[in-house]
Amino acid sequence: MKITVVGAGAVGATTADNLVRRNIAEEIVLLDIKEGFAEGKAQDMMQTAALLGFESHIKGVTNDYQATSGSSVAVITSGLPRKPGMTREELIGTNAGIVKSVVENLIKHSPDIIILIVSNPMDTMTYLALKASGLPKNRIIGMGGALDSARFKYQISDKLNASANDLNAIVIGGHGDTTMIPLIKHATWNSVKVDSFLTEEEEDEIVKKTMVGGATLTALIGTSAWYAPGAAAAAMVESIVKNQNKLFTASVFLEGEYGQEDINIGVPVIINNKGWDRIVPMELSDKEQALFKASADAVRKMNDVLYTEGILKK
Ligand SMILES: NC(=O)C1=CN([C@@H]2O[C@H](COP(=O)(O)OP(=O)(O)OC[C@H]3O[C@@H](n4cnc5c(N)ncnc54)[C@H](O)[C@@H]3O)[C@@H](O)[C@H]2O)C=CC1
Numbered sequence: 001m002k003i004t005v006v007g008a009g010a011v012g013a014t015t016a017d018n019l020v021r022r023n024i025a026e027e028i029v030l031l032d033i034k035e036g037f038a039e040g041k042a043q044d045m046m047q048t049a050a051l052l053g054f055e056s057h058i059k060g061v062t063n064d065y066q067a068t069s070g071s072s073v074a075v076i077t078s079g080l081p082r083k084p085g086m087t088r089e090e091l092i093g094t095n096a097g098i099v100k101s102v103v104e105n106l107i108k109h110s111p112d113i114i115i116l117i118v119s120n121p122m123d124t125m126t127y128l129a130l131k132a133s134g135l136p137k138n139r140i141i142g143m144g145g146a147l148d149s150a151r152f153k154y155q156i157s158d159k160l161n162a163s164a165n166d167l168n169a170i171v172i173g174g175h176g177d178t179t180m181i182p183l184i185k186h187a188t189w190n191s192v193k194v195d196s197f198l199t200e201e202e203e204d205e206i207v208k209k210t211m212v213g214g215a216t217l218t219a220l221i222g223t224s225a226w227y228a229p230g231a232a233a234a235a236m237v238e239s240i241v242k243n244q245n246k247l248f249t250a251s252v253f254l255e256g257e258y259g260q261e262d263i264n265i266g267v268p269v270i271i272n273n274k275g276w277d278r279i280v281p282m283e284l285s286d287k288e289q290a291l292f293k294a295s296a297d298a299v300r301k302m303n304d305v306l307y308t309e310g311i312l313k314k
C-alpha cells in the first residue's frame with residue numbers, strides 16, 4: 001500500500017506525519033515542487049521512527065511522479081495558503097492551475113487512485129479535480145467538513161466543559177467563512193441534544209466561532225492552520241485504507257441529493273475503500289435547507305470562475 005501526499009508544506013507534512021505514525025501504509029511518498037524540501041521533511045520524520053515505534057517508510061521527492069506510481073490514495077495540499085484578512089476564495093487564481101496539473105500527473109502514474117483534495121478554495125478545487133480528471137465521482141473527495149466538524153465539537157466542548165469525544169456534531173455546506181453550516185440543532189452530547197444545555201445566544205456564538213475557525217487561526221498565526229487540517233486528512237485516509245466505513249462530512253459531487261446538482265459541497269458521506277461510498281440523507285429544517293441552498297449558490301459562483309477563466313471548458 002502506497003499513499004502520496006502532494007505539498008510538503010504545513011498541512012502536507014502534518015498529514016504525512018499523522019499517517020506515518022498510524023502505520024497504515026508500507027510507503028508514504030511526500031512530493032513538493034521545491035527542491036529538496038520534501039526530502040528534508042521526510043528524513044526528519046523517518047528519524048522519529050526509533051522514538052515513536054512505527055515501521056512505515058516515508059520518502060520525499062522533488063516533483064518526481066514516477067515515485068508515486070501505484071499509489072492507492074493521494075492527498076493534495078499543494079498551493080498557496082491565505083494570509084490574515086484574505087478569504088479562501090482569493091486563492092483560486094494560483095491554486096486552480098496547481099491542482100489541475102497535480103491531478104493529471106497523479107493519474108498518469110496511478111490510474112486507480114482515490115484523491116483527497118485539501119487545497120483551497122477546497123469545494124471548487126474538488127469540482128475542478130473531478131471535471132479535469134474524468135475519474136469516477138466516488139474517487140474524488142474534498143476535505144473540509146471533517147475539519148470544520150472537529151472545530152465545531154471543540155467550540156461545543158469548550159462551552160459545555162465536556163469531552164470533545166463525547167460529542168456528535170457535524171458541519172455541512174461549503175468550506176468557507178460564510179458558507180459553512182454547523183448543524184447545532186442536530187448536535188448531541190452522548191445522545192442528549194446540546195441545545196438543552198445552551199441558550200440561543202450561546203448556540204449562535206458557537207456557530208459563529210466555528211464558521212470563522214480558519215480565519216481566527218490565520219489571524220493569530222499569520223498563515224492558515226495545519227495541525228487539525230493534517231489530522232482530519234489523515235483520519236479520512238485511514239477510513240479509506242482500512243475500509244472503516246466512517247461517516248465524515250466531505251465535499252462530494254451531488255446529482256440531486258440535498259436538492260443540488262453539478263456541484264461539490266459538504267454533505268455526510270461514508271468513506272471506505274471505494275472512496276466516498278454513499279451520501280447519507282438528513283432531515284433538514286426549512287432554515288437549514290435555505291442555508292444549504294445559499295451555500296451552494298456561493299460555491300457555484302466560484303465554480304463559474306473556472307469556466308470564465310478557461311480552466312475548464314463547458
Ligand atoms: N481544506 C481544508 O480544510 C484546508 C485547506 N488548506 C489549504 O491547503 C493548502 C496548503 O496549505 P499549507 O500547507 O499551509 O501551505 P504551505 O505554503 O505551507 O505548503 C504548500 C506547499 O505546496 C507546494 N507546492 C506549490 N505548488 C506545487 C506543485 N505544483 N506541486 C507540488 N507542490 C507544490 C509548495 O512548495 C509548498 O511547500 C492551502 O491552499 C490552504 O489554503 C489548509 C488548511 C485546511
Ligand SMILES: O=C([O-])CC(=O)C(=O)O
Nearest residue numbers: 082088214215218224225
Ligand atoms: O483557513 C484557511 O484558509 C485554511 C482552512 O481551510 C482552514 O483552516 O479551515
